[in-house]
Amino acid sequence: MFENAKFNSTQGSRNKHQLRFMGLTTCSFCKKAKQFLDDNDFSYDYLYLDKIDPEDKKNLKIEFAAHFDKRLSYPTLIIDDKEILTGFIRIAWEKELLEEE
Amino acid sequence: MGRKTREDVQLFLEAVSKKQGLILNNDKDHVDSIADGLMEMYNSLGYFNCPCREAWGDRKKDRDIICPCSYCEMDVQEYGQCYCGLFVSEDSQDKELGSIPDRRDDELYP
Numbered sequence: 001m002f003e004n005a006k007f008n009s010t011q012g013s014r015n016k017h018q019l020r021f022m023g024l025t026t027c028s029f030c031k032k033a034k035q036f037l038d039d040n041d042f043s044y045d046y047l048y049l050d051k052i053d054p055e056d057k058k059n060l061k062i063e064f065a066a067h068f069d070k071r072l073s074y075p076t077l078i079i080d081d082k083e084i085l086t087g088f089i090r091i092a093w094e095k096e097l098l099e100e101e
Numbered sequence: 102m103g104r105k106t107r108e109d110v111q112l113f114l115e116a117v118s119k120k121q122g123l124i125l126n127n128d129k130d131h132v133d134s135i136a137d138g139l140m141e142m143y144n145s146l147g148y149f150n151c152p153c154r155e156a157w158g159d160r161k162k163d164r165d166i167i168c169p170c171s172y173c174e175m176d177v178q179e180y181g182q183c184y185c186g187l188f189v190s191e192d193s194q195d196k197e198l199g200s201i202p203d204r205r206d207d208e209l210y211p
Contacts, residue, residue: 026139091199
């Protein structure tokens with residue numbers, strides 16, 4: 001999935017799952033969500049959609065919509081290419097990402 | 102099209118909240134980060150597009166998401182905050198806010 005997208009990577013001690021964060025640089029809940037991943041020391045890939053080539057963005061959104069049957073909104077976290085967290089709601093992110101440990 | 106500074110954005114937010122009876126979030130870091138986003142939107146598009154949503158870059162197509170967006174009042178009533186968490190209800194002033202569903206129709210997005 002997203003083979004052509006150029007994600008950046010952050011390394012952390014929590015690395016059991018492949019996490020892919022997608023956001024906008026201008027969006028405040030995106031900042032909070034990314035901060036959550038940093039504060040909890042997750043390894044993750046991230047991409048800011050407002051900073052990539054428009055054609056790449058278009059293709060990525062089409063691929064996302066085809067895979068998850070919904071429009072990409074921000075922030076979105078993709079877990080192991082299977083599940084997604086849409087929007088940043090701290091308790092939902094804690095439940096999904098921290099509780100199983 | 103002139104450029105906006107952070108001070109201009111702050112003045113805009115204060116004027117808008119006063120004029121429309123909207124309450125700005127108490128969380129200064131959150132508001133500052135949205136104000137940065139608004140400034141960037143203005144300086145690239147020429148209008149205060151919602152920084153939490155993707156823009157077409159065409160004022161007509163984006164008109165319902167120019168801050169304060171057309172959904173702001175309804176969202177503050179229903180969720181106690183706008184989509185970005187910039188404007189809040191009195192009851193939500195001191196809560197930690199999170200994302201809310203987007204009231205805007207998917208088809209209106211690029």
